[in-house]
Amino acid sequence: MSDDANLFAQQQSNRRRSTWLTLGFILFFAWVGFGGDLAFYLATADGPAGSYRHFFPVIGIFSVLAAGSICWYSWRHGADRVLWAAGAWELIEPATPEQKQLVNVVEEMAIASGLPPPRVWIIPDTDPNAFATGRDAASASIAVTEGLLATLSREELQAVVAHEMAHVRNLDVRLMTLLAGMIGAIALLSDGMGRMIGRGGRAAGRWGGGGGGRRGSGKGNPLALVILVLWLLTLVVAPVVSRILAMAVSRKREYLADATGAQLTRNPMALASALEKLEGATAATRSITTGAAHLCIVDPAPGVLSSREGFLADFVASHPPIRQRIIRLRGMGYQQVKRQSAGALSPQ
C-alpha cells in the first residue's frame, strides 16, 4: 500500500513538474519576445517624426505563439522526434534470437509493472545504452542500442528494461520528453537570435549613430540599455540553464528508477552487473544527441564528470556516478540475500 502511495506521489510530482516546465518555457519565450519588443520600442520611440516606431509587440506575440506550438508539438510528437533523432527503428517482427529475446523481456517487464507493453525500438549503435520516452504508459516506447543487445546477458537486459519501465511507470518519461523538445527549441532559438543579432549589429550601429545625436540632446534612455543587456544575457544563458535543469531533474530520477527496476525483477544484482558493463564501454553513444542525454540509462557522452560526485558534477552531469548506483544496488542485493537466508533458517 505504501508502494502505491509512493508511486502515486511520484506520478503527481511529475505531472506538476511537467506543467510548471511548460509554463516556465512559455514565460521564457514571452520574456524574450516582449523584451525584444520593449528594447525596440525604446530605441525607436524618440526617433524623428515619420520614421519607424515599434509599437505593436509583434515579436512577443509571435514568440509566445511559437512557444505554445513547440509545447504542443513536444507533447504530441516529442517521443517520435527523440526516437527519430536517435535513428531508431521500431522492432515489430523480431528477426534474430536477440531481438526476440528483447521483445520477450519487454513483455515480461510490462506484466511485472502491470502496464501495457510499450513499443520497442532499436538504435543502430554499437555502444550499449537505452532510454524510454513517451507521454504516458499507453504511448511509451523503449529504445535500446544494438550494442546493448550484444553485450548483456538475458538477466541484465531484463534489469535494464525494468529500469526503463520504472521511468514509464513513474511518468518520468513525460517530463523528460517534454524537456528534450524544449532544450532543442531553446538551443535553436539562442543560435538563431545570436545570428540575427550578429547580422543586425551592423544595422543597429547605423541606428546608434543616428541616435547618438539625440542622446547628446539629453533624451537618451538608460532603461533601454538595461533591458537590452538583460535580454541578451538571458539568450546567452538560456541554453546552459535549460540543460542544467534537465540534468538536475534527471539525476534524482535515476536512483529511483534503479530501485523500482530492482523491485520489478527482484534481482538488483543483475542491474548492478549491467551497469558495470555499461560503464566499461567508455565510447560515446554517437546516435544520441545531447538534447536527449538525460533520457538514457547511462550518460551517452561520458566525461570526467560522470565518474565523480561533487558540487560541479552535481550541477552538470545528467546521471549520478555509475559507481554510486552500483554500490546502492549491491546493497539492495545483499539485503535480499540476507533476508532469504534468514527466511530459510527461521522455520527450523
Add this chain to the structure above:
Amino acid sequence: MGTIVLLAIVAGIVFWVIGAYNGLISLKNQVVNGWKQIDVQLKRRHDLIPNLVNTVRGAMDFERSTLDAVISARNRAVGATGVQQTARAEGELTQALGRLFALTEAYPDLKATGNVAQLQEELTSTENKIGFARQLYNDVATQYNTKQMQFPTNLVAGLAKATPAELWEIEDPAERAVPMVDLSADKRGA
C-alpha cells in the same frame, strides 16, 4: 431540523456503502483479471511443451524418462483446476522442465540448432511471465483479502459477495529463490 440531520446521516451512510461496495467489486475484478493474465501464460506454456519435446526427442532418445516426466507433468497441469492445484501442478512442471533443460546442456549440437534455442527462449520468457503475473496476482489478491476483512469494509463484504481469494503459494524453496532458467551463460562470459 432534526429530520435534516437524520437525512444527512442516512445519505452519508448510503454513499459510504456504495463507495465501499464498488471498491470491493473493483478489487474483485482485478483479482479475476490477474488470474486471467496467469492463465494466458500457462496456456502458452502448455502449447510450447509438445513442440519442445518433439524437437529434442530424436536427439535424446535414451533419456526417455525425463521427457515422459515432462509430458505427464504437462498433462497434469493442463487438467488442474483451482489455484492450489494449479500452483502445485505448475511447480512440478517447472521442475521437470528444469531437468530437461539441464540435460540439453549435455548436447551441444542440440543447442546449436536454432529451433531448440528458440523454444528454450520462449519457455524461459513464458516462465518469467508466469512468475511476474503471479506477483501481480498475489499483490492484488492480498489487497482484496485485507480489504474485505478490515472494519468497516467487512460490513459490506457479504453484500458484494466477497470471499477471500486464494494466493498462489510457492512450495518449492528453490523456485522461490530464483524462478528463472537462465540460458545465456555463454554470453555472460563475453
